[in-house]
Amino acid sequence: xxxxxxxxxxRSDIPAIARVRAAxxxxxxxxxxxxxxxLNRTSHPxxxxxxxxxxIAASGHQVVGLVAGHxxxxxxxxxxxxxxxxxxxxxxxxxxxxxxxxxxxxxxxHQAHKICVDVQPTNAAARAFYAKHGAIELNPHWMVWNxxxxxxxxxxxxxxxxxxxxxxxxxxxxx
Numbered sequence: 001x002x003x004x005x006x007x008x009x010x011r012s013d014i015p016a017i018a019r020v021r022a023a024x025x026x027x028x029x030x031x032x033x034x035x036x037x038x039l040n041r042t043s044h045p046x047x048x049x050x051x052x053x054x055x056i057a058a059s060g061h062q063v064v065g066l067v068a069g070h071x072x073x074x075x076x077x078x079x080x081x082x083x084x085x086x087x088x089x090x091x092x093x094x095x096x097x098x099x100x101x102x103x104x105x106x107x108x109x110h111q112a113h114k115i116c117v118d119v120q121p122t123n124a125a126a127r128a129f130y131a132k133h134g135a136i137e138l139n140p141h142w143m144v145w146n147x148x149x150x151x152x153x154x155x156x157x158x159x160x161x162x163x164x165x166x167x168x169x170x171x172x173x174x175x
C-alpha cells in the first residue's frame with residue numbers, strides 16, 4: 001500500500017475533495033460550492049460555531065479521503081463531524097480511522113470532547129465504523145462520542161516497534 005499522508009486541507013485542495021465527495025453523490029460543482037462555503041464560513045450548519053477544519057489523506061499527489069468538522073452546540077455537543085469520506089478504491093485500509101483521529105485531536109485541542117455526527121439510519125457501514133470507534137446512538141439520525149479524547153489518544157500513542165510476539169517472549173525471559 002502506498003504511503004498515506006494526512007494534513008490540514010488547503011483551499012487549493014477543494015476541487016480534489018469535491019471529486020471524492022462527488023464519487024458517492026452530487027456533482028463536483030455542487031461539492032466545490034458547498035465545501036468552499038463551509039470552509040469560508042459563509043455556510044453555517046445548525047448551531048455551528050466559527051472554528052472549523054478539514055483534513056485530507058493523500059496518496060502521492062492524489063487526495064483519497066477527507067474529514068471536516070466544527071465546534072457546535074447542537075444536541076449538547078461541543079463538536080460535530082460534518083463529512084468523512086474515502087474514495088472507494090482506498091477503503092478498508094485504515095484511512096478513515098486516520099482521518100477520524102486527526103479530527104479528534106483537533107476537537108480535543110479545542111476542548112471539545114462530546115462530538116456528534118448525523119448518520120442515516122440505513123447507513124450500516126458508517127454506523128458500524130462510528131460504533132467501532134466509540135460512538136453511541138443518540139437518536140435514529142445521530143450518534144455521539146462522549147469522550148472524543150479516547151479516539152484522539154490512539155493517535156498520540158507511540159507505535160510499537162517490536163512485534164507483539166517478540167515483546168511477549170522478552171517479558172517471559174525477564175521474569
